Structure formats: structure tokens, C-alpha cells
Amino acid sequence: MKPLNLLMATTALAIAGGMASAQDMTDEMTIVSWGGAYSNSQQKAYHEPYMEKTGVKIINDESSAEAVAKLRAMNEAGNVTWDVVDVVASDAIRLCDEGLAMEIDPDTQLAAAPDGTSAADDFGDLLVSECFIPQIVYSTAFGYRTDLVGDTPPDDICDVFDTETYPGKRSLEKRPINNMEWALLCDGVAKDDVYDVLATAEGQEQALAKLDTIKDDVIWWSAGADTPQLLADGEVVMGSTYNGRLFSVIEEQKQPVAMLWDAQVFDLDGWIIPAGLSEERKARALDYIMFATDTQRLADQAKYISYGPARASSAPLVGQHAELGIDMAPHMPTDPANAKNTFLYNYEFWADYRDDIDAKFQAWLAK
Amino acid sequence: MSDQTTSGPVLAADGTPLKRSLARALRLQKMRALALIAPLLLFVLITFIAPIADMLFRSVENQIVSETLPQTVVALADWDPTTGEAPDEAVYRALAADLKVAVEDKTHTRLGSRLNYELTGASSLFRKSGRKVKRMDLESDTSFKEAFTDIDRKWGEVAIWETIQTYSPKYTNGYFLNAVDMRKGPDGPEARPENQQIYMMLFGRTLFMSLVITMSCIILGYPVAWLLANLPTRTSNLLMILVLLPFWTSLLVRTSAWKVMLQQQGVINDTLVWLGLVADDARLVMINNQFGTIVAMTHILLPFMILPMYSVMQTIQPSYLRAAKSMGATNWTAFWRVYFPQSVPGIGAGSILVFILSIGYYITPEIVGGNTGTFISNRIAYHISSSLNWGLAAALGAILLAVVLLLYYVYDKIVGIDNVKLGG
């Protein structure tokens, strides 16, 4: 039984944690991230230079998907074993709300841009929480099979809802976020009104009704790797996922897939430092953050993965892919050609409505 | 003879009463036995009993409201939400005092997340108010009601106050109500709106599908177990390895393999199309639905059915069948009347194992279940790791535990638990 497992794991963690506390004093730190190509890009752009510079040993943990739950469990057990954690912005907000992440002062604890612009200005609006240090801008967008869409490839988000012109299955994420916005947008709601409408019960019904029109044609995904696989297998004609995943399907695996950037939803991913670290570990974690989020480091990461650096000052430094040798700029979600019609994940709204809308969404899904 | 009278207690050689001396000897034995099992007992206690107790406790625990807003809860006790009026100034003053402390401890946002499960918007309301309440002055400010309604007009409405009042007790049945598609209403528990009802349906589906999976395992596993028990040792050892092989492969790999097999562009559909049995544009949908979940889980759980069956069948001597036949029973009658009843304990053990395992399964349904083949455990996992509503997850888990225990009890009443054998 899952909850038991988790609780057992918590207890085991507490025991293991008790034994591991001697680790505090060593020059080691545990950094938690998502694994796969993304962790790899961080390893190359941040970890390796940092280890070379300081001699600190970095231990990787690929637990970001369960970071919030695990941090809460560690916190309850009174033994936090992680030093720096990579999370999406919405999770960072919740960790901050729960008091599980420490607050960061951008002026003193983050590096200024090379031209002297303060970190607060350089990151700008992307500092969506006091605890969050943004790292990349990624987007959730659609990819489609170029060989299955005929002569008129989809160029509008509403083509996703057009099963007559584009027959076949689509893959959508198994959660309300993004899907509800797209549904309303394609049901005639103006982009500026989307969240006002979605805040009402009628608006939620409207969005679900729109989704209902394609429900039989949807394969719901829960892991970021699902859509690329479904596209590669030809199981779906189009599907949403993170743009970096689509980049690797298109450019690295050379599959007949193309991007549909319309109405892509920007989201942020970045670091938090767990609350309750010892002074020594906290100092080490802050030192790492100062290093890993400076202008050059963020630009470096884009050599390995097609996510946009979160600092304005990093953008001009983005160059070519380290292995493929192609220009990365056109593959960035923030590239002007791609960013004609975009959303920014509405953290405030979803923090409030997530539980309510999710209950309705899941009930609708299970019907 | 000695002068010992018959009325006194029987004495041991050293003069202590025999009973006490016996008790001491036995106690020593018991202590030694206890010391031997102590590590296991401790292990089970820490890793199994304690987490279950913790889970049961979480499903009713609700101290966060009264701990974060102690003065407010007291001040709000006499307020009557049915008047439609927001509470009076005293309550707002108490709220300001409580929030000032809470902001220091950073617990106000945590309370916001908790109340957001009950009232949408509570999360941002508390986050926003936390920032502003720092500027309030308990000594000099006069109208806190005004100050709060300036921050957000929701503070002037009944809803948030009603929610705080409803959830102010230290313990709540709210999570359990939620877990059975109900909620706390003004007049006690009431059903949730239909578009939010999901858990009862999921419980039902979980039980139904687990039952189907168990039945499939019985039907597929029985002949295999029979072969295992009756083939010559060399052949049966080979077969046993084939049965155990899935155990040596990762669960995810096996589930993903089913994806490759069953999907519309998958191996089975390709073969059917190639054979001309299925049209290319009418490929069968065999995954991301209940069928996919049942197939994949039957495959994964089959060894848990086969092994107990096998170990029971091994103990059924071939002479029983011969005896039946010598008495005039046909092969079928001999099997059905003599062999099968004796193999029932193995079926029972396997069924309990498979049923209980499948009822709590979540990885496989998550991957191949689509939206019609998911289990209650998928929602539990969601509430544990995504929504962080651990109270609801605990309530769902507690109900699942209760259902399993109930079924176990029913099984015991119908079949008898001593009629379950894992072997010998």
C-alpha cells in the first residue's frame, strides 16, 4: 500500500538520517534534481566547474519529482539530508509556504550581472517566491508528427481540439493545469479573461466541456518522457510536453516531429535551499548557489539543453549546442519567433485553485 | 514421615513455595525467548506498526488551526455563521495577534494550504495577509476589521470564518468525509456535488478490478501450478525458472514491455494487421484502459498465485487420484471431487496474496491504466506526493486498510483462514 510505503520510508529515512549526521562536517553536498538529460546539463555546466574550483564533492539525487513530499517528511523527521534542491516554481512556492525552504535575499546572496545590474533586476519578475532562485525558463508546448498531419501542419493551439482536420490521438498531461487554459482559449474566451473565467464554477465546467469533446482521443501522460515516446512510436499525432524533451526528439533522435509553439506555457525551474540546515551546510549551499546562478553559468547550461536561462544578462551569451553544433537560440521557448503567443504559468491562481479544480478534473477524467 | 502438614503450600527443595519457584523458572525462560525475538519485534514496531498508527492518526488530526490561531478560535467560538454577518472586531483583533506570531514562525502559509483544501483561495489569502499583518500595530490600531477587509474583501465574508470555525477542533472527520465523497455542511455531513465525486467510484473500481485480476490469475495459474507439481523434476525446474523469471526483471521494465506489446502501433496490433484480422484504421485499443491494467497486472502478480498453489499441490499425493479412479471416477470427476478440493487452500492463499497486492498497486495502473484503469492508490499517491494533502491520503489509506481487513474477515468466515496454506 503506497501510503504505508511512504510512511515506512519516512521512518527508515529518519533512522538512516540519524546515522548519517556525521556527514555534516565533510566537504560533501547533496544536490537533488530531475535526472536524465537535464541533470546532465547541470553536471556539465554547474557541478563539474564548482567541484574543480572548490574541491567539494557533489552527490546527485534524482528525487525532484517527489521533492516536496520528501522534504516535508524529512522536516517532520527532523533530519534534512539535502543541501540544494531543483524544483519547479510552483513547488518552490509551496515549500516556501510550508516553511520548508529558506528565504533568499537576491541582493546579498546572488551574484550581480557582469555589467553590475543587481541580481534582483537581472532575474526580474521571475523571482516568484522569496525562497526561489530561478535557473531556466522552459515551456510546455505541443509537438506533432509531420508525416501524420497532411499538407497543413497545425499552427494554432486550437488545432489540438480539431479532431476532424487532425484525426488521431493526442497526449495531454493528466492534470488540469495548462489543459484548462487551452480549452477556454479555444472555446472563445479571450486570453486576458482566462483566469477570471476559470475562477468560476461555470468557467471550470466550460473548460471541462471543451476537453470533453476530445476526451476519447486523448492519451493522458504523467511522466515527461511519455509524449516523446508516443510521438516516436506514432501512437499520437500530437502531444504536449516540455520543450526540451521535444528538442531531443526532433534534433537528437531526428524523428519526424515538429514544434507547435502557439500558446506555449512558460514555467520556471530553479533552486531552493531546504530550511533547517546547519550553519556550515547552509554556507556551503549558498556558496554553490552564488556560483551556479551567475550569468555565465546559466548561459552555459543552454549548450546542453534547450531551456532558456532565467537571467536577462545570460540570453546574449547563449551559443551553440555542445555536441550537435547547432544554434540554440531558435530552439529556445523565449526566442521571439517562438514566443508570439505565450502564457506564463499563473502561480498565484493555481496555488489557490489547484485542489478544487483538480478534484473536478479527476472526477471528470474518471467518468 | 516428615512433620510437614498437608494444609501448607507445597515447598520446593530450598523452602520457597513451589508455585513461586516454578513461576520464576518460567519467567526466566520467557525473558530469554523475548530477548531472542526482540530485534524483530522492535523492527516490526518501528517500521510497520508505528507508520500505520501514524497514518491512522493523521487521518483525523487537525491541530494546525487551533495551534496557529489560538486566540481567534476562542474568540470565534460564540459567532453564529447563520446570521450572515462577519464576526465582530474582537475576532479580527485576535486574528491580528495570532497572525503576527504565525508570521514570525512562518506557519500562516502552512495554515493557508491546509484551509485551502476546504476553501479555495485560503492559500493566497493567508500568504497575502501574512505580508501585511506585519505592519499592523496591536497597541495603536483601532479597526482591525477594516484593516483586514482592506487586505482582501474575503475577510469580510462569512465563508472564511465559517471554515475556520468548522475546522477549529483538534480532531476532524473532514478527511474521512472527503474520502467518501462527502463534506462538512452547515447541517452536518452532506454529499459533495456530483462533479467532485470520485473516491467511492475509485474504491469500487479498485475492488472490482482486483477481483478480476485475482480470477484471471487463478484461471491462468492453476494449470501452470498443476504442471509444476506433476511434471518430472527436470522439466518442472525449468518451468519454475520461467515462472520466477519475471521476479528478476524490474517492475517498470515489465510494465513498459506491455506498453510496447499492447499499444495501437504495438506488436500485437501490428501482427493482427499483418495477418489481416484487423483493419489498419481500426486497430484495437488495448492499453490506457482497464483491459491494459488487467493484462499487465495479471502478468505481474501471476507468480504470487502460482507459488502457493504449487506448494499445496505438491503435497497432494497422486494416489488420491488413483484411488478415485479405481473407484470408478472419470478423470474429470476425480479431479473435480478429489484433487480440486484439496488444492483450494493453495488457491485461497494465492488469492489473498494477489488480491491484497493488487488492491494497493499503483505503478502499473499509473503507466497503463489511462483514466479508466487507475486505482484508488493512484489518488493516494497523488495526495502524498503532489497535493500534499496527507490527511486525505491517510483517510483513503485507512479506509483501504479497513476494507482489506473486512474482506479478510469475510474470507475467514466463508472459507476459514486455517484453510489457507502456503505449503506443507
Add this chain to the structure above:
Amino acid sequence: MADIHSSDAFVEFERVQKSYDGENLVVKDLNLVMPKGEFLTMLGPSGSGKTTCLMMLAGFETATHGDIRLDGESINNIPPHKRGIGMVFQNYALFPHMTVAENLSFPLEVRKMGKSEREAKVKRVLDMVQMGEFGGRRPAQLSGGQQQRIALARALVFEAELVLMDEPLGALDKQLREHMQFEIKRIADNLGITVVYVTHDQTEALTMSDRVAVFDDGRIQQLAPPDTLYEQPENSFVAQFIGENNTLEGVVKEINGDVALVRLDDGELIDCKPVNVSKPGERTRVSIRPERVEYNKERLQEGVHTLKAEVMEFIYMGDIFRTRLKVAGNDEFIIKTRNAPDQVRLQPGTQIEIGWLPQDCRALDA
């Protein structure tokens, strides 16, 4: 071989062979004819083929070659459940999930017998084995002897004319076993059924059977009534296997009608009855039963050869005395004497002379 006319035959094995692996024969050329009502025991060491024969008769094994007939009809291709043969198994094979009455009722049920008839028959057979009040119990609640009775009752309840028993008393203790031997024999005689009984216990075979078939190496070594078997074994295997037996080895010196003169390996001469020796010069193994050896010279016939013997050991066994001697180089030579008031107790070290009637000493194959 005895030639019983086919019209009397109830069970017949004709040139039956059995091989499991295609290389070795477990049963080699078995010929056997049983009249109705006979109690025949198949006796032999384990691996001698006796159980295989029983299983072929029951239908659980098929004969590799040859014909098995029941009441004149070949049953080679009749499945076991249609043969109508009752069977008692070594471990009883009582169905543990049924009560005693259900067990007994089972063969009647599969014969589609009505309920009242079934009950009457079950009651009758239970009474016959004196287990009347045990109908409602489970086999596990019965003692070994009681289970044995029920197993017997179950083989009899459907009125089979032929009942096979595969070492049915093997699991019982000695006293109970002896009691049950008598019981089985009595019931079999009363009902007039034909019984084929397999055992490796020679006492059992001798006390119960009309005839005993001694098996060894896949063949019947001798088929005869118990007394003939004991007193006139036809070869040295049977002589060794049945009862206690002394053997001396030597060469036939001359044969004179009913008496053969044998020179033992140490040079002494003895008189024997030639059984399967035909001419002088043949090696032979001489067999004498311990109770037929005489050391009291007065009781010996005039003119017979005697042997010198040394007493090695004297064992008091209550009803008899058992004395171990060293005779002609063989120090395992046993004599048995009745514990009579005038019987001498031979002391170790005593030198005596022994002899016997020539017809009690059989010159067999070497």
C-alpha cells in the same frame, strides 16, 4: 508351470512385459493365472516388479507387451475407472476433505446410485469393518488401524469382485498388523472376493495367502501355496527370501535317485535332495531350515552323513533357543530348538555333531 485351464481363470497375465525407459525391463515375461476367490500375494524385495504388476492390473500403468485379462476379457485398453477393481493403497489415500461416510459413498455416487441405497451400503460396510459409529469423522481424526479399516471398506463398498491391496499394513505397528492380517483374510473369505495382495513382508504373505508369487528381478521365482514355498523352495533365492535358512556351498559328487551326495568346499560330505541339480560336478548351494537341523545323535537316521560343528553363541528367545554354530567354515549357521523341559542349552565352545534328513536338505542352484 502349473497349467490351470483357462475356463477357471479370473485374472490372467500372459507374457506381460513392462519397461519405463525402453532399455530395462522391470517386468520380464510374466505369466500368471488366478481362479476366482483366490487370495494371491505378490511377495518380493523392492524393485522386484510386484507393484508394477499390481499397477498394470489396476490400469495405472500400461503393459509394454502382453495381455492382461479379467474374467476372460482383455483389459489392456480399458481405463482404470471402468475396470471395476477395488483397491487399497499403501497410505490408504482416504480423501482428507471428506468424512468417512462421504469417502465410502464416493464410489457409489460416481455409479449414480440413489441416496438411500448408498446410505444402506455404507452402513453395511462400516459394520462389516466394525467402524459403525465413525461415519461422521474425518480421516485425520482416526488412528492408523481405523483408517486402514475404512480404506478396506471403501475398496469393498461397491462390491468389486477383484480387490488389489498395495502393502496396506505397512504403516501399522506389529500387533495391529497381525490383527488386521487376520481381519482382512476373514472378510475376504466371507465375501468370496478375489484378492491380489502386494507385500514385502514374508510372514504376512505366508499367513494370509492361498498362493504366494515370489518376485525377483522382474520374474516370478516361484508360485505356490505357503507350505510348499517354505518347505520346498525351488531355487536359492526363494529359499533365502522365505523364512530363515542356512546355506552351505559345494559340488555334487553323485546323484542317486532321491538323494544327492554333495562335497562341501571344506571336503566334508552331506546327503541332500537334488532339486535343481542334474549331474555330478555341478556347483550347488545347499539349503537347510534351522529347525530341521538335529544335533541329538539318537534322533538321526542310521547311516546319514554328519558334520562337525562348534557352538559360537546361544540366544534365549523364550519359546525357542537359537544357537549359532560354525559349520564347514560357515560361522553363521543357525539352529533353532524348542524350549522343551528336556532341551539342552548348548554352551559356546562345545563341539557337537549335526545332521538332518536328506529330504530336508535341498541342493539348489549355486
